[in-house]
Amino acid sequence: MADSKATTPARPYGLVGLYDNVDALLAAARRVRDAGFTNWDAHTPFPVHGIDKAMGIKATFLPWITLTMGLCGLAFGIFGQWWVNAKGYAFLISGKPMWSLPANIPVAFEVIIAFSAFTTFFGMLALNRLPRFSHPLHRLDAFARVTSDRFAVVIESGDPRFDAGQVRGLLAIGSESVVECPADDSRASLPGWLHGIAAIATCLTLIPLAMAYRGRHSTSQKPRYAVWTDMSFQRKVKPQQTIDITVGGVPLFADGRGARVQVPGTIAVGQPFDDMELRYGVQVNAASPVGLEPGASGVPDAPWLTGFPAALTVDSAFLDRGEQRFGIYCSVCHGVRGDGLGSVALRAKDIRGARWGWIDPKNLQASATVLRKNGELFHIAGHGISTMKGYAAQIPAEDRWAIVAWVRALQASQAIDSKRAPEGDYRELPIGLLEFTQGGR
Amino acid sequence: MQAHATIPTREQVMVRGLAKPATVALAVGVIGILGTVGIAYSGLAGSWPAESPYGHQPAFGVVHMGHSLLVAILWALTMCIGGLFFIILQHLTTAGWSVVVRRVAEAVTAGLVPLLFLVLAVCVVPTLFGSSYIYDWANTAFADDHPLIHHKAGYLNGPFFLVRVLVYFAIWIGLAGFYSKHSLAQDEDQDPKRTLKMQKISGVAMILFALTATFAAFDLSMSLNAEWFSTMYGVYFFAGSFWSLNAVLVLFSLWLEKRGQLKNVVTTEHFHDIGKMLFAFTFFWSYVAFSQFMLYWYADIPEETGWFHYRMWGDWTALSIALAAGHFLIPMLGLLSRHVKRNRAVLASWAVYCLVFHYIDMYWNVMPELFNGVPGQDPAHAGTTWNPMDLTAFVGVVGFVLFAILKRFDGKSAVALGDPRLPESLRFENF
Numbered sequence: 001m002a003d004s005k006a007t008t009p010a011r012p013y014g015l016v017g018l019y020d021n022v023d024a025l026l027a028a029a030r031r032v033r034d035a036g037f038t039n040w041d042a043h044t045p046f047p048v049h050g051i052d053k054a055m056g057i058k059a060t061f062l063p064w065i066t067l068t069m070g071l072c073g074l075a076f077g078i079f080g081q082w083w084v085n086a087k088g089y090a091f092l093i094s095g096k097p098m099w100s101l102p103a104n105i106p107v108a109f110e111v112i113i114a115f116s117a118f119t120t121f122f123g124m125l126a127l128n129r130l131p132r133f134s135h136p137l138h139r140l141d142a143f144a145r146v147t148s149d150r151f152a153v154v155i156e157s158g159d160p161r162f163d164a165g166q167v168r169g170l171l172a173i174g175s176e177s178v179v180e181c182p183a184d185d186s187r188a189s190l191p192g193w194l195h196g197i198a199a200i201a202t203c204l205t206l207i208p209l210a211m212a213y214r215g216r217h218s219t220s221q222k223p224r225y226a227v228w229t230d231m232s233f234q235r236k237v238k239p240q241q242t243i244d245i246t247v248g249g250v251p252l253f254a255d256g257r258g259a260r261v262q263v264p265g266t267i268a269v270g271q272p273f274d275d276m277e278l279r280y281g282v283q284v285n286a287a288s289p290v291g292l293e294p295g296a297s298g299v300p301d302a303p304w305l306t307g308f309p310a311a312l313t314v315d316s317a318f319l320d321r322g323e324q325r326f327g328i329y330c331s332v333c334h335g336v337r338g339d340g341l342g343s344v345a346l347r348a349k350d351i352r353g354a355r356w357g358w359i360d361p362k363n364l365q366a367s368a369t370v371l372r373k374n375g376e377l378f379h380i381a382g383h384g385i386s387t388m389k390g391y392a393a394q395i396p397a398e399d400r401w402a403i404v405a406w407v408r409a410l411q412a413s414q415a416i417d418s419k420r421a422p423e424g425d426y427r428e429l430p431i432g433l434l435e436f437t438q439g440g441r
Numbered sequence: 442m443q444a445h446a447t448i449p450t451r452e453q454v455m456v457r458g459l460a461k462p463a464t465v466a467l468a469v470g471v472i473g474i475l476g477t478v479g480i481a482y483s484g485l486a487g488s489w490p491a492e493s494p495y496g497h498q499p500a501f502g503v504v505h506m507g508h509s510l511l512v513a514i515l516w517a518l519t520m521c522i523g524g525l526f527f528i529i530l531q532h533l534t535t536a537g538w539s540v541v542v543r544r545v546a547e548a549v550t551a552g553l554v555p556l557l558f559l560v561l562a563v564c565v566v567p568t569l570f571g572s573s574y575i576y577d578w579a580n581t582a583f584a585d586d587h588p589l590i591h592h593k594a595g596y597l598n599g600p601f602f603l604v605r606v607l608v609y610f611a612i613w614i615g616l617a618g619f620y621s622k623h624s625l626a627q628d629e630d631q632d633p634k635r636t637l638k639m640q641k642i643s644g645v646a647m648i649l650f651a652l653t654a655t656f657a658a659f660d661l662s663m664s665l666n667a668e669w670f671s672t673m674y675g676v677y678f679f680a681g682s683f684w685s686l687n688a689v690l691v692l693f694s695l696w697l698e699k700r701g702q703l704k705n706v707v708t709t710e711h712f713h714d715i716g717k718m719l720f721a722f723t724f725f726w727s728y729v730a731f732s733q734f735m736l737y738w739y740a741d742i743p744e745e746t747g748w749f750h751y752r753m754w755g756d757w758t759a760l761s762i763a764l765a766a767g768h769f770l771i772p773m774l775g776l777l778s779r780h781v782k783r784n785r786a787v788l789a790s791w792a793v794y795c796l797v798f799h800y801i802d803m804y805w806n807v808m809p810e811l812f813n814g815v816p817g818q819d820p821a822h823a824g825t826t827w828n829p830m831d832l833t834a835f836v837g838v839v840g841f842v843l844f845a846i847l848k849r850f851d852g853k854s855a856v857a858l859g860d861p862r863l864p865e866s867l868r869f870e871n872f
Contacts, residue, residue: 049870059779067777102738105731 013136013181014040014156015164016143017171022048024174025151029054031170032153039159043143043152062127066120073115077108088216136184142177154181277309279397281375284310297376298385304375312401322406325399329391338364338410359386364407365414377404448863451628451854454702459851463844470555470840476833481506486830489815490823499574502830507574508811509830510563513838515662515803516685518556519678521842522654523686524549525613526679528620529650532636532643538714540866541707544857545693547624549686550617551849552842557610559838564661565606568599577814578667589668597667605660609653616646621849627859636861654679662803665810669748673733680726685799687719688792695789702855709783710871716782719795723776727769752809755821764805768798800835 019025022044029042033056042048042055051057085091086099096103125131137143137154146152155167171178226232237243239259245252253260262268276282283303295301308314327336335341340363348358362369369377381400384390391400480486486502524546531539564575573579577590578597584590590597619642623635655675663674671677691712697703737745752761772795781787808826812818857863 049872052872053870063779102735105735 011157011183013183014154014158014162015167015171015178016137016140016181017153017155017175017178018142018145019151019153019174020149020176022151025153026050026054027174028153028171031173032155035161035170037155037159037161039156039162041154043137043146043154045147045149045151048151060127062120062123065123066116069119070112070116073112074108076115077111078104080111081107131190133190134184134186136181139184140179140181142179143181150176275309275311277305278311278401281305281309281378283375297372299376299379299383302375302379304373304379306373306375308374308401308405312398314405318402319405319409321399322402322404322409325395326403326406329395330403333361333388334364335361337414338407339414340364340366357387361388365411369407370411370415374404374408377407448858448867449706449856451858453704454706454854454856454858456697456700456702456850456853456855459847463847463851466840466843466847468840470837470842470844473833473835473837473840475837477506477509477830477837480828480830480833486828489818490812491817491819504574504815505811505826505828506830506834507563507567508807509828509834510559510838511575511661512800512803512807512831513835514556514559514563515807516800516835517552517838517842518560518657518661519682519799519803520685520689521550521552521556522613522650522657523682523684524689525553525617526650526654526683527686527690529616529643529646532620532639533647535640535862537862537865538711538869540860540862541703541856542690542694542711542715543860544624544853544855545690545697546686547617547621548846548849549689549693550613550621551845553610553614553617555841555845556838557614559841560606560610560661561603565599565603568602571599576664576667578664583814587668593667597664602660605656609657612649612653616649624857624860625853627857628854629859631859633861635859651679654682662806665807666748666813668744670745671733671737671748673729673736677726677729677733680722680729681799681802684719684722684726685796687715687722688795688799690715691719691788691792692796695785697855706856706867708869709785710869711866712785712788713779713782713871714869716776716788716791719791720773720776720782723769723772723795727773730768751813751819751821752805755819756824757805757809757821760801760805760825764798764801768802772798804831 017028019028025042025044025048029051032040033054042051044051081104082099090098092098143152153171155162155171157164168178237258241258242256243252243258244256276284280302281304283305285303312318326338330338331342333340333342333344335345340361342361345361348354348360354360372380378397378400380388381395381403382390382392382397395403481500481502484502486505489501527539527546528543528550530536531543564573567573568576568579571579571581576597577583578593579599579602584594620639623639626632627635655678658675658678662678663669663671694703694707694711694715698707734749737749751757772791775781775791775794781791809820811826812820812823860866
């Protein structure tokens with residue numbers, strides 16, 4: 001309603017009636033409404049309840065735009081999450097379904113709110129044809145008080161029923177004063193160069209989208225681009241790195257290892273030293289825990305145990321446990337049959353992991369492993385060998401022994417001639433074989 | 442818009458002639474309660490859907506009666522404490538628009554007095570003897586069998602339960618009495634100092650309300666499954682509470698307008714505002730209910746999901762879906778439009794709808810617990826157990842509560858005539 005199109009410079013913009021209280025304003029608004037004017041507006045320093053009715057303003061259709069855009073937000077929120085989570089970048093998270101409605105509701109809700117709020121705000125501006133550079137009323141000194149303690153009704157000269165004398169009389173009733181607002185020939189619309197900048201800025205926003213699109217359809221050998229690298233490259237020493245910290249010109253650690261190794265002959269807190277067989281895989285009469293320096297076979301030389309620790313009962317339940325633990329921790333590399341063809345090993349072959357120093361997981365049925373003593377296998381499971389890491393932190397000693405037992409069972413089961421296989425219950429087979437292998441050693 | 446609102450005379454807004462309807466409500470209440478007890482003990486209620494491996498168990502009718510009564514009590518209680526919240530809120534925010542309907546909310550809180558006796562009789566007293574048909578935690582043998590409940594025995598025990606219920610009701614009835622007393626006295630002396638006084642304690646009153654409503658929700662409803670817990674439950678309870686109060690406010694205000702006491706006092710603008718609150722709390726309830734659900738769904742920890750599990754996967758599935766649709770989606774879309782909120786007949790229909798679904802909400806909260814914890818019973822597959830006692834218990838409890846509310850209305854003015862903000866409220870406009 002505040003809109004105007006100044007016709008000729010000579011003609012004034014309109015007439016302004018100023019009132020000093022809300023009731024006078026509302027009465028004036030009702031009179032102007034009833035007189036049938038269309039190009040007019042009321043200005044108040046604060047929102048006035050009842051002004052819509054007094055001015056005869058019809059309800060805005062902005063809510064419908066907001067509702068439409070809110071529903072668009074709902075559709076966009078749900079579709080966007082479905083595409084990202086279940087389609088474009090399908091990624092299994094903690095066993096949840098790839099796409100599940102409850103997880104999407106909070107984000108969809110926020111998108112609805114964002115779409116609705118921005119639509120309402122910018123829709124309100126657009127419907128009021130805002131922003132604009134200038135308005136004739138701003139050039140009128142008397143109008144300034146409308147921001148503090150005056151109320152104004154403005155009838156524009158562009159109104160078809162406008163008649164200066166009549167309008168002046170109409171506005172004068174109950175008013176403090178009626179003043180003429182001169183026309184303003186300064187430019188109201190935004191300058192052309194601003195449109196140009198807006199167009200260029202809009203085009204620039206397409207660049208990230210284009211880069212994302214290109215990224216999705218091309219491959220690169222460079223490390224990914226990081227804006228902030230302080231998470232990837234932190235000032236700290238990691239276990240496999242060397243350190244070159246010196247204290248007073250002397251290296252902090254002579255060997256330069258990032259992670260310190262256990263001092264020989266010591267026991268860490270919480271590390272039991274109660275059972276040499278069970279904890280270290282060496283014979284009971286061994287003097288101290290296993291040494292540190294690997295020998296020719298990749299493990300330290302020690303009086304390795306050949307059988308199983310006396311503390312453990314080797315039975316079918318023990319083997320079942322070993323099969324299960326082997327399936328969880330070992331099979332991804334060594335394969336469920338221990339043949340060295342686990343999914344990680346296959347993948348490493350695919351991408352030629354050897355280029356980066358990857359050493360293929362051993363075929364546990366090969367003679368090199370078969371010939372190792374039980375204690376050696378137990379030690380490798382706990383401490384690792386070549387590129388295999390040690391699992392002592394994840395797998396308790398009892399379970400590592402169960403895994404050793406299962407490895408023996410696998411070796412025996414694959415090596416045996418089917419004609420020599422014991423008769424009877426299939427589940428009894430491994431335990432029988434285990435006795436066979438132990439007996440053979 | 443009225444430039445200068447006409448204050449109605451005392452005679453115009455005086456509510457009279459409610460003694461007879463109140464007596465009828467009381468009679469209906471007595472009949473409802475007696476009917477419920479009759480059905481429960483006559484065996485008409487049916488029997489346990491599954492045999493217990495242990496043989497002996499309490500009669501199905503009696504246990505069901507306890508739960509039916511609890512649903513009705515919670516339905517009425519949420520409405521009444523919603524009324525108290527409305528009064529405190531208006532004073533806390535020094536609201537002007539609501540003065541013309543505040544007396545209605547004040548009258549609704551009168552229902553708290555009969556509810557105190559119902560809660561004591563149905564919920565509290567049996568726990569003092571160590572054998573509640575409603576709360577499993579109160580049964581000594583059950584608590585000994587369940588370490589988690591045994592662990593909570595310091596809080597969940599009969600005497601302390603009694604003390605807490607008495608404290609809640611003392612605070613509610615005390616606050617409701619305080620606000621009613623000053624509001625009615627202001628009709629006589631027109632003293633604006635009373636408004637300041639009511640305003641002054643509203644902050645403390647609101648904190649007390651929040652604490653008592655939360656703990657009452659924990660004690661009366663959440664402890665039905667004492668192994669389950671939700672910190673959101675109190676807010677959930679409150680959201681439903683204020684939702685139903687707004688519906689009640691619409692219906693009582695319309696009724697008084699039709700009778701003439703609020704004619705030309707309560708206007709379309711006031712109904713529009715109450716409608717807005719009804720709409721807002723439709724959303725708020727859904728927001729809270731979903732927040733409670735989603736965290737448990739996401740974490741997927743058995744001790745937390747159990748409560749939802751037998752509501753979602755089993756005979757209660759349909760009711761759960763009906764609740765999500767009927768308590769959220771349908772009223773949200775229905776109450777969205779301004780025209781709905783400004784049309785008395787349509788708004789009244791939605792108010793009735795809301796009260797029905799608030800009942801279903803309470804039913805959904807309480808009834809699956811009828812089977813939970815009972816040996817041999819599976820709450821997920823015991824059926825939704827609609828029973829004639831649900832109806833008689835509802836009629837009974839509402840009869841008593843309505844009796845108290847009508848008694849409070851009778852012989853008093855329907856508007857807070859002495860409130861200094863009355864003129865502001867009378868000429869209130871939304872736009």
